[in-house]
Amino acid sequence: MSEGKRSKICSVAAVLLLVSQTAFAEEWWKDSFAGEGSEPCDNNDSIVTFTDKAMEMWEVRCTLDKVQKINRLDVVILDMTCTDGESTDKRRELLLKLEDNKVLRYPQHEVLQRCSELKAKPGPGPKVETSH
Numbered sequence: 788m789s790e791g792k793r794s795k796i797c798s799v800a801a802v803l804l805l806v807s808q809t810a811f812a813e814e815w816w817k818d819s820f821a822g823e824g825s826e827p828c829d830n831n832d833s834i835v836t837f838t839d840k841a842m843e844m845w846e847v848r849c850t851l852d853k854v855q856k857i858n859r860l861d862v863v864i865l866d867m868t869c870t871d872g873e874s875t876d877k878r879r880e881l882l883l884k885l886e887d888n889k890v891l892r893y894p895q896h897e898v899l900q901r902c903s904e905l906k907a908k909p910g911p912g913p914k915v916e917t918s919h
Contacts, residue, residue, distance in 0.1 A: 814839070815861060815884050815890075816837050816863050816882045816884070816890065817837050817838055817839060818836070818837065818901055818902070818903070819834055819835070819836040819901070819902040819903075820834070820835050820836075820837075820890060820899035820900060820901055820902060821833045821834050821835070821899065821900060821902055821905055822897060822898070822899065822900070823889060823897075823898040823899065823900045824900070825900075825905070826905070827902070827905045828902035828905055832845045833845075834902065835892070835899060837865075837882075839851070839854075842865065842867060842869075842880075846871055846872070847869055847870070847871045848869070848870060849865075849867040849868065849869035849870075849878065850867060850868050850869075851865055851866070851867050852866045852867055852868055852877075853865075853866040854866075860883075861883065861884030862881060862882070862883050862884075863881070863882045864879065864880070864881050864882075865878075865879065865880045865881075865882065866878075866879050867879075867880070880892060880893065880894070880895075881893040881894075885898070888901065888904070889901075
């Protein structure tokens, strides 16, 4: 093999290695979320928590059967088995990271916001009256 070909193969391998590492390094979807614009996550029925093995919601727990990450996109497809204590069903959901660090959950068409960001939201300031 010529040195030019070997160099080209090595550079392509290095690029592929970098792309694969950056595609899987960030686990942006593993967190607790609530519906966009909802109250802080304490005592909130809309909380959804994603971990590497499960998705938990109010009265529903799902075990992740398969997680598919889409290269070069902030998209995750979750295949899971869910139970509410009475029945069990198979579900598939897609999570898309939005630019503002929120997550679109499909097929529900629901925008989720990180619980950590809901807590950090400043409340309305004190009303100050000025006399003229």
